[in-house]
Amino acid sequence: MSLSDPDRELVTAELGRDPTPTEAALFENLWSEHCAYRSSRPLLSAFDSESDQVVVGPGDDAAVVSVPDNGGTEDSETYVTMGIESHNHPSYVDPYDGAATGVGGIVRDTLSMGAYPIALADSLYFGGFDREHTRYLLDGVVEGIADYGNAIGVPTVGGSVEFHDGYEGNPLVNVACVGLVDGERLVTAEAQAAGNKLVLVGNATGRDGLGGASFASEDLAEDAETEDRPAVQVGDPYSEKLLIEANEDLIDAGLVQSARDLGAAGLGGASSELVAKGGFGARIELDRVHQREPNMNPLEIVLAESQERMVYEVRLEDVDDVAAVAERYDLGCSVIGEVAEGNYVCTFEGSEPGERETVVDVPAEFLADGAPMNDLVTVEPPEPERNPPDVDVEAAFEAVVGSPNAASKRWVYRQYDHEVGTRTALRPGDDAAIVALREAGTGLAISSGAVPAWTDCAPYDGARAVALENATNLAAKGATPLAAVDCLNGGNPETPDVYGGFSAVVDGLADMCRELSVPVVGGNVSLYNDSVAGPIPPTPTLAMIGTKAGYDAPTAELDGDGALLLVGAGSDALGGSELLSQAGGTDRFPTLPENAPEVVATLADVADADATLSVHDVSTGGLAVALAELLTADAGADVAVDDAVSLFEETPGRAVVETTDPESVAEAFDDVAPVTRLGTATDDGSLSLDVGGEELTVDADRVAAIRGVLDEALD
Known part of the structure; x- marks a missing residue:
């Protein structure tokens, strides 16, 4: 780890001296x-993050949104927390632990708001499935998520x-991760009062994860799997499960003034951000931190990213109760x-x-929020030319x-426990x-x-399509979209065309x-x-x-027993489609509807109608895949x-x-x-297609055999 020369100059000027190691x-x-977020923060103002339902927006460990009351069991207002995190580099170096600790971190972000975690959703992206290394990574990542999520009792839905x-x-x-909380239990990561104690609860601190934040801010090297393992x-x-339950008891008893999960940059990151957010500083004695390894030095204690740890702001009179x-x-x-x-201020016992x-x-605020933003060059990506392939329907159907x-x-x-907690009403494998x-x-x-x-294929329109696709998934189950969080993944922003693509997906998603x-209430x-x-491709x-x-x-x-209708406007473009990835060729991206809110709202109403028997959105692979999945x-x-x-x-x-009642659907739309x-x-369990004769x-x-490629290859 080393501080860059320009940053060192800024720090030296602010402190009036050279920084200590x-x-x-x-x-x-x-x-x-x-x-x-030195390269991305200038772009994030594109997002709207406010609405009547938003209780806590961006800037905390997780966002908080109120949900409508439809005659529930509680008198108090019900809130849900939302957070999303990436563990990309660690999951390449060590797929199992990298993915597992990603789950642990986002769950602790939920705890720090006073919420109880009730659901997980993981979005995973790998190289070509035909590669042995891809299958190795997939197997390790899924096992890591499953083992961690199943053990802590939070369903992956x-x-x-x-x-x-x-x-x-x-x-x-x-x-x-989604959590559940109400107004009386809600806490934030903003320190409340000078004189309150900072209490570290959870696992002992070791040397694992040192420099994880800086490691995640660099390109992966060819030898990353061996050289970056300590990060x-x-x-x-x-221990995380115990921490979940302990956190519940602490919140129930009103013992927590503010809280922060120890994630990136470890204790130094969590404690400095917590006090800076409240406009305070801190006095920390690093040798008081409970440690699992001998002779740890101050730098190791401050930056270690050992898991299953929380820092709480606690009133002096409540410290003994927290310890109990x-x-x-x-x-x-x-x-x-x-x-x-x-x-x-951090001190350490001398010789x-x-x-x-x-x-x-x-200064806490300078440490937590003083990083200068990058001013980077963008180059807009070109639009692909139209060169769609000739299609043999039968061959294309099987390939797609x-x-x-x-x-x-x-x-x-099927490796995830999606039933634990007894809240899962619609299981994985559906649109939502x-x-x-x-x-x-x-x-x-x-x-x-x-x-x-x-x-x-089309960073801006593709990102708009991602947002519409997720909203359509919800509407297909009769739900009205409420709020979102994003995880914006991109390549090296210092490369103009890469940064141009990343900027475009931010704008497309926001628009x-x-x-x-x-409202986009938080993210990563x-x-x-x-x-x-x-x-990587820009991935929002x-x-x-x-x-x-x-x-x-x-x-x-x-x-x-019903009529089958396709609702919504299609397009004659195949850009970004699975058909092109299988058959070759290029094409422009499809035109999206100009009245997307009305389409989503109407679909939600139709999905809830008594005459509706089933609903499935059209997405990857087009109508061909949607029909195959319905079978x-x-x-x-x-x-x-x-x-x-039309099929693909x-x-x-x-x-x-x-x-x-197809007439009522037509009338609604x-x-x-x-x-x-x-x-x-x-009622014969077969799909009969007439494609232009x-x-x-x-x-x-x-169809099950065609769609079972992952089962066949990985079982």
Whole structure:
């Protein structure tokens, strides 16, 4: 680790002296791209983050949003917390621990708001599935998420898995968490009063994860899997589970004034940000930190990213009670200092008895928020030329439906415990998960993901499509979008065309969320996702929640007794489609609807209608994949479309609706979007397609075999 020369000059000018080694390391990590968003923060003002439902917006460990009351069991107002985090570089170096500790970190962000974690959603991006290294990474990441999430008792209810050659040397692991809290229990990461104590609760501090923030702010080197292993934290989910329950007791007893999870930059990051946010400094005695390794020096104690740790601001009179709760759960507990006026100061026991060495003495706000922003050059990416391929329908159907991106992800989500907590009303494998908030009588729908083929083809419009796709997923289950958090992943921002693509996805995501009146209430940025294989595609993962009265929803499985309708306007463009990735060729990106809010709102109403039997959005692979996913052993479809483009183009904002009252669906979408009669559902478990006169019939067993490529390769 080393502080750059320009940053060192700024720090020296502010302090009036050279920084100590510990100070220099603190600034190097807290002013890194990972912590300070030096290249991305100038772009983030594009997002609207306010609405009547937003209680806590960007800037805290997690956002807080109020949910509608539909006759629940509690009198107090119900809030949900939302957060999303990336653990990209660590998951390449050590797939298991990198992914596992990503789960642990986002859960602790939830705890720091006083909330109880109720759901996880992970969005994963890997290189080509045909590569052995990709399968190694996929297996380790999924196992890490499953083992950690299952052990702490938080269900993983949704997410996405994408494969693209651009992730070969740098996979992405983005994890979102939703928590439950009310106004009386809500706390924040803003210190409240000088004189309050700072108490560290959780696992002992070791040397793992040193320099993790700076490591996450650099391109991955060719030898990263060996040389950067010390920067990856090691998780202990059983301690995290104890910490979850201890946090509940501390919040119930009103013992917490503010809290922060120890994540990037460890104790130094958490404690300095907490006091700076409140306009204070701190006095911290580093040798009071409970440690698991001998002879740790001040720099190691300050920057270690050992997991399962929280720092709490506690009134002096409550310290003993906090310690008693920690002891009851067999967690370590150290009173490490106090909130103070003035600077952020850390001391360490010197070589002589009673002697204390001051190793950090800096303005807290300058440390936490003083990093200068980067002024970078952008180059707009070119629009692809139109060169669509000739299509053989039968061959294209098998290639697209059986591609790793469109194939069943059952191998992934069956490893997750999605039932723990007894709130999961709609399980993984559908357009969106639904979690029961019985406290408010409200169903909370959750969708998370991005489509890198879209944003690689057309960064701005592709990102708009990502936002519309997530909103459509919610609407297909009858939910109205409420709020979102984003995880903005990009390559090296110092490369103009890479930064141009990243800037475009930020604007595209912000513009569509604004159109949909969905506030983006928080998020995460991960840049320098480059490797010897090159930069990743710009990847704007969006985790969006929506609400509905009750918990019932139409599923993405045919009932067999209704008419099949396609609602929403299509396009004649194939840009970013799975068909092009399989068959070759280039094309412009599809045109998105100009009235997206009306389309989403109408679809949500139709999905909730009594006559609606099933609903499934049209996304990756187009109508071909949507119909294949709707098929069951007992219910099939007899469908006709005009041509192959109609079958494989991927314009978002569309859905297949099975209904016993097609006239009412057409009436609902009148003047909103076209409704196309596709055909009828059947009870024979087969899909019969008439594609401009070319006929194709496949039964459910054959479709299941085509879609089972992950199961076949990984079991």
